[in-house]
Amino acid sequence: MTRKQKRLSLILGGLAVLGLAAGLVLYALSGAITFFHTPSDLADTHVQVGQRIRLGGMVEQGSVTKGPGTVTSFAVTDTLKTVTVSYDGILPDLFREGQGVVTEGKMQPDGSFVADTVLAKHDENYMPRELAESLKAKGVTLGKIADEGTPQ
Amino acid sequence: MNSIAEIGHFALILAVGVALYQFAVPLMGAQRGDVAAMRAGISAALLQFVLIAISFAALTHAYVISDFSVLNVVENSHSAKPLLYRISGVWGNHEGSMLLWVLILALYGAAVAVFGGNLPLELRARVLAIQGSVGFAFLLFIVLASNPFIRVDPPPIEGNGLNPILQDPALAFHPPFLYAGYVGLSIAFAFAVAALIEGRVDAAWARWVRPWTLVAWMFLTVGIAMGSWWAYYELGWGGWWFWDPVENASFMPWLVATALIHSAIVVEKRNALKIWTVLLSILAFSLSLMGAFLVRSGVLTSVHAFAVDPQRGAFILMILCVFIGGSLSLFAWRAPQLKAGGLFAPVSREGSLVVNNLLLCVACLAVFVGTLYPLALETLTGEKISVGAPYFDLTFGPIILPLLLLVPFGAFLGWKRGDVGLALKRLWLALALALLVGVIVLALNVRGPWLAPVGMAIAAWLVFGAIADVAAKTGLFKAPLATSWQRLAGLPRSALGTAVAHAGLGILVAGVIAISLWRIEVIVALKPGETAAVGKYAVTFQGEGPLTGPNYTGRTGAFLLKQGDRELATLHSEKRIFKPSGMPTTEVGLYQTWHGDVYVVMGDETTGGARAMRMYYNPLVNFIWFGAAVMFLGGLLSISDRRYRVGAPRRAAGMQAAPAE
Numbered sequence: 001m002t003r004k005q006k007r008l009s010l011i012l013g014g015l016a017v018l019g020l021a022a023g024l025v026l027y028a029l030s031g032a033i034t035f036f037h038t039p040s041d042l043a044d045t046h047v048q049v050g051q052r053i054r055l056g057g058m059v060e061q062g063s064v065t066k067g068p069g070t071v072t073s074f075a076v077t078d079t080l081k082t083v084t085v086s087y088d089g090i091l092p093d094l095f096r097e098g099q100g101v102v103t104e105g106k107m108q109p110d111g112s113f114v115a116d117t118v119l120a121k122h123d124e125n126y127m128p129r130e131l132a133e134s135l136k137a138k139g140v141t142l143g144k145i146a147d148e149g150t151p152q
Numbered sequence: 153m154n155s156i157a158e159i160g161h162f163a164l165i166l167a168v169g170v171a172l173y174q175f176a177v178p179l180m181g182a183q184r185g186d187v188a189a190m191r192a193g194i195s196a197a198l199l200q201f202v203l204i205a206i207s208f209a210a211l212t213h214a215y216v217i218s219d220f221s222v223l224n225v226v227e228n229s230h231s232a233k234p235l236l237y238r239i240s241g242v243w244g245n246h247e248g249s250m251l252l253w254v255l256i257l258a259l260y261g262a263a264v265a266v267f268g269g270n271l272p273l274e275l276r277a278r279v280l281a282i283q284g285s286v287g288f289a290f291l292l293f294i295v296l297a298s299n300p301f302i303r304v305d306p307p308p309i310e311g312n313g314l315n316p317i318l319q320d321p322a323l324a325f326h327p328p329f330l331y332a333g334y335v336g337l338s339i340a341f342a343f344a345v346a347a348l349i350e351g352r353v354d355a356a357w358a359r360w361v362r363p364w365t366l367v368a369w370m371f372l373t374v375g376i377a378m379g380s381w382w383a384y385y386e387l388g389w390g391g392w393w394f395w396d397p398v399e400n401a402s403f404m405p406w407l408v409a410t411a412l413i414h415s416a417i418v419v420e421k422r423n424a425l426k427i428w429t430v431l432l433s434i435l436a437f438s439l440s441l442m443g444a445f446l447v448r449s450g451v452l453t454s455v456h457a458f459a460v461d462p463q464r465g466a467f468i469l470m471i472l473c474v475f476i477g478g479s480l481s482l483f484a485w486r487a488p489q490l491k492a493g494g495l496f497a498p499v500s501r502e503g504s505l506v507v508n509n510l511l512l513c514v515a516c517l518a519v520f521v522g523t524l525y526p527l528a529l530e531t532l533t534g535e536k537i538s539v540g541a542p543y544f545d546l547t548f549g550p551i552i553l554p555l556l557l558l559v560p561f562g563a564f565l566g567w568k569r570g571d572v573g574l575a576l577k578r579l580w581l582a583l584a585l586a587l588l589v590g591v592i593v594l595a596l597n598v599r600g601p602w603l604a605p606v607g608m609a610i611a612a613w614l615v616f617g618a619i620a621d622v623a624a625k626t627g628l629f630k631a632p633l634a635t636s637w638q639r640l641a642g643l644p645r646s647a648l649g650t651a652v653a654h655a656g657l658g659i660l661v662a663g664v665i666a667i668s669l670w671r672i673e674v675i676v677a678l679k680p681g682e683t684a685a686v687g688k689y690a691v692t693f694q695g696e697g698p699l700t701g702p703n704y705t706g707r708t709g710a711f712l713l714k715q716g717d718r719e720l721a722t723l724h725s726e727k728r729i730f731k732p733s734g735m736p737t738t739e740v741g742l743y744q745t746w747h748g749d750v751y752v753v754m755g756d757e758t759t760g761g762a763r764a765m766r767m768y769y770n771p772l773v774n775f776i777w778f779g780a781a782v783m784f785l786g787g788l789l790s791i792s793d794r795r796y797r798v799g800a801p802r803r804a805a806g807m808q809a810a811p812a813e
Contacts, residue, residue, distance in 0.1 A: 003495060006495065006497070006498065009498055010498070010506065013507075013510070014510055017511065017514055021514040021515075021517065021547070021551055024518070024546065024547045024550060024551070025518055025521050025522075025547050027546070028522075028542070028543045028546040028547045029521075029539075029543065031542075031546075032539070032540075032542035032545075032546055033526075033537045033538065033539050033540075033543060034537060034538050035535070035536065036536035036537065054538055066756075066757070066759050067758055067760075069676075069677050070675050070676060070677045070755075070758060070764040072758075088675065089675050089764075089766070090675065090755035090756070090764050090765075091755070091756055093388075093727070093736040093737055093738055094735075094736065104538075
């Protein structure tokens with residue numbers, strides 16, 4: 001092969017890999033991402049039953065019920081609307097009534113939400129950043145946005 | 153009240169001036185050929201290190217004696233904390249961690265000044281100047297926007313304490329290692345920029361860059377592994393990697409640094425890929441700067457985001473723009489003047505290293521998109537999304553798998569022109585053994601997906617391929633054992649290092665595949681006396697009692713671990729409440745064996761006096777960290793190679809350096 005051909009094969013090979021990777025990335029971005037919603041914008045956006053989303057809000061005071069077994073149910077509210085969430089598993093250390101929570105899972109046909117992941121953040125004033133911002137957009141202020149948290 | 157904090161403060165401000173001097177004077181000197189000015193960089197680099205070390209020592213002193221007249225100590229320490237965590241608290245916060253950052257930067261600068269005696273004076277002057285400019289930017293940032301020496305008057309009696317989940321031995325040393333990796337890449341960056349200014353890249357240049365990059369890569373490897381180990385046993389989620397943006401921020405420089413240590417070999421041995429290597433050096437440090445920005449600016453919500461402060465974010469963003477933008481502009485302007493290097497066939501050692509670089513960089517790009525896309529989308533449309541593990545499994549996996557397949561091949565291809573047939577002939581035994589492993593896994597693997605046999609075969613392929621590499625080089629089984637042993641002793645350390653690092657990668661892959669596919673998770677409510685089965689183990693909840701530690705209280709649960717009738721251990725999982733903040737944490741009960749861990753977490757109380765428990769059997773999980781340690785060892789072997797030793801790489805000798813094989 002001449003120098004030119006070698007260089008061409010190198011460039012073409014590189015482009016092929018890059019193209020393949022770009023395709024993978026686009027495909028993954030169209031399918032493997034989850035959108036964040038608050039209880040009140042669930043109604044406005046068209047979240048399908050069974051679609052994987054993140055639902056964030058505050059855990060309503062007095063709404064946490066334990067059982068049966070390792071299942072915990074609680075209500076997630078953004079003060080405008082409330083959604084009942086049930087979760088089978090161990091809640092994070094920082095999960096509290098009256099504090100911010102982000103849950104990940106699927107909407108059920110009856111309007112409740114089944115979560116398989118619960119993320120809680122620290123501090124009684126804390127609220128997930130996404131939630132605080134979307135509440136601010138709706139004109140609701142609740143606590144301050146904490147600047148410190150723990151992953152999961 | 154003492155004045156030690158003020159001494160630290162003054163030393164820091166002096167360091168700003170010295171860094172500016174270190175940037176300007178040697179650079180001018182190198183342009184004008186002024187030897188005295190060029191030499192000035194050496195003493196400036198040493199002085200800068202001494203000043204920052206004084207400053208860092210002063211802050212550490214304030215933490216150790218719990219000097220609550222210093223605001224930074226008040227906010228991040230507590231007198232009841234054990235000494236280790238009072239010290240690690242120094243870098244467990246934004247200001248202190250930035251000080252550690254510049255301390256390590258200055259340490260690298262001083263190392264170049266001291267050990268760079270064999271560098272041409274101009275190159276050393278320019279490298280130190282670029283180092284000085286980076287140091288100047290970050291020192292200015294510390295003094296103006298995140299000063300750790302600000303006093304409070306009147307001083308409070310007690311501090312607020314360090315975030316309890318950071319109070320952990322592995323995490324105490326995670327930041328210094330990680331920073332040593334991040335900042336070490338600044339040396340490669342400085343060499344790249346210096347080469348662009350000089351307009352010259354040759355084999356000797358690569359021989360100087362490679363050990364520094366290797367050191368950075370080794371520290372980065374250990375730092376990331378420590379962080380992952382911490383996440384595994386401290387967060388109580390049983391996972392070891394979450395594709396969290398902050399993890400990705402450290403992983404991206406690692407990927408590019410890995411590419412760089414491979415491409416630098418091509419520059420050194422074959423005088424090719426020069427422009428690409430310079431670009432990689434710039435990119436590697438750019439990514440580590442970007443990591444600093446992502447983590448420190450608070451655009452990400454994370455345990456690492458110590459403080460959300462728009463002013464700080466903007467400052468770091470500015471530093472980022474100046475260095476990345478500046479170096480890339482310089483690259484665009486000067487790179488065409490670098491002479492293109494030698495020729496090689498697509499199937500050759502060089503070719504395989506190009507493929508390695510291509511795949512590593514594309515994999516890094518996929519991680520980059522996944523990490524920044526949510527930020528970009530939110531800024532542009534206001535839509536909030538999270539990109540999690542499914543995205544990365546789908547993109548990173550398929551890109552990295554072919555790379556893993558090619559690793560043993562690459563090592564067997566000759567320089568300039570390789571012979572696939574010959575490589576296969578030498579590798580057939582490794583290939584056969586790897587396929588055998590795949591078949592065994594396929595036979596035993598009842599519920600796992602197709603990835604299990606494939607992944608395990610690839611892991612075995614990497615390990616056996618590395619062994620075959622050493623075997624071929626020492627003539628194992630072909631020559632008498634004594635001869636092979638002699639050859640092994642005479643083998644260049646870098647060749648041995650390559651094989652060891654690749655074997656470590658194989659071990660790591662085995663761990664990753666095993667835990668992703670065969671983990672057993674049990675979530676169950678247990679009353680005292682009740683038993684749950686976790687794989688072949690039985691875990692009995694024996695009951696719980698109160699717990700008192702130095703700076704926390706809580707509950708501890710005892711679990712009896714049995715396999716059949718044999719009692720293996722009593723595990724303890726704790727729920728701790730830390731005193732100053734009232735923050736709860738969980739301690740995991742862990743039973744470790746070489747083939748996997750039993751992992752027990754005590755959860756909240758549920759109905760009827762029971763507690764929710766989460767238990768895992770994590771097969772081969774320790775292979776992950778063991779593999780990382782082996783990779784580190786490979787780096788260590790490679791760096792101890794004779795040709796990287798002080799005095800070895802003279803530029804004149806480098807010009808005519810022949811490939812080692």
